[in-house]
Amino acid sequence: MSTQPRRRAAALALAAVPFLVLTACTGGGSGSDATAGEDEELTLTALDYYTDEPSHTNMGDRLNACAAEVNATVEHQSVPSNQYNSKVLQQISSRSLPDILMVNNPDLPQFAETGALRPLTELDIDTSAYYESVLNVGKFDDELYGLAPNVNSLVLFYNTTILEEAGIEPPTTWEELRSAAEALTTPERYGFVYSGQAGTEGTWTFIPFLWSNGGSQLELDAPEAVEALDFYTKLALDGFVSTSVVNWTQADAKDQFAAGNAAMMINGPWQIPSLNDTEGLEWASVPIPVPEAGMDVVAPLGGELWTVPVTDPERERRAAHIVECLNSPETQLETALTNNTVPSNREVARQLIEEMPEMQSIVETVSTAYPLTGDSGTKWPIVNEAISVALQSVITGQADPQTAMETAQAAVSK
Known part of the structure; x- marks a missing residue:
């Protein structure tokens, strides 16, 4: 695989709550033939980790x-997410x-x-029709092996009121991000915030x-990786980002931003409802700044995949239709909204x-994003642990x- 994902315009994967309203499915693949309804009735099985209600019932x-x-x-x-992988691996073992x-x-590579x-x-x-x-x-x-009906990623959110009062345009490059973070930092507020907690979110x-x-x-010991870590962490070491981010989740970063304690943050669109519910907060977002103007941001994609395990041809054919139906345009738009x-x-x-x-920057980011495990696979x-330790x-x-x-590289190379 390429060691430079940005040339392939191609967690914590964060779960989208399943569909709240049923719409008719349309599909043109494996299950769309006219004789499908004439087949003998068949009972199929499905497994996910949507244990909460109404998510479980809606998905069913x-x-x-x-x-x-x-x-x-x-x-x-549905199996709780913290038990899910062990359940699936056991089922793989027992066929x-x-x-x-x-x-x-x-988890797909595994x-x-x-x-x-x-x-x-x-x-x-x-x-x-897919990206x-x-x-x-x-x-x-x-x-x-899998299709994701909907995905998410990360962008740079900013407080429009604070930036406008400071006469600062939303940053698009690393140099602009550092300058903006410095200029927006005051005794009462950090210019920038992100999740640096140990683990997948950080x-x-x-x-x-x-x-x-x-x-x-x-x-990870290549110059490009070291340079990225140096830029990212120096924002905290120089006081433009709180060093407390080593303990902050993405939700914590959002809370700091929403409270006015930070002018900008990196986060995902799952925070939008909470931001919109924050009285007096005016916000917008842009793609995450890149090293130099004109580059494409390469951010990781989050979201679940629907797959068809190996069974027998007829069961697989009907399961494939269901997977395609779950990915129908109507359902995708409904879920996105x-x-x-x-x-x-x-x-x-x-x-x-x-x-x-307000989803413009998210859509733009998705078009050039990359699978979280795209260059690491089963590693x-x-x-994840090696980078987490390095950041901390x-x-x-x-x-x-x-x-x-x-x-970090020594750990990865073992």
């Missing part, structure tokens, strides 16, 4: 609405996977590597800086912008960027 209704188009019903089971399996996208998932290219599912970047999220070893927030600078998750996500279908994403202009858990060690003054990344 959606699955069965899609299944009805191919004369099938679905037995729907008892369901017919339809939801996968958190960073499951696909076992051979338990059917490549969707073998099931005649039409993906021609290439979104299709890449569902790939392992260049084979498509790592995920840093990844756009690594990738946009041409760095790779598997070459409800949950502030981006449809995987390019045309539907354009419709979203017309109805929700992602190791990479630099911000807390325990190591310089070069040493921190050399240590």
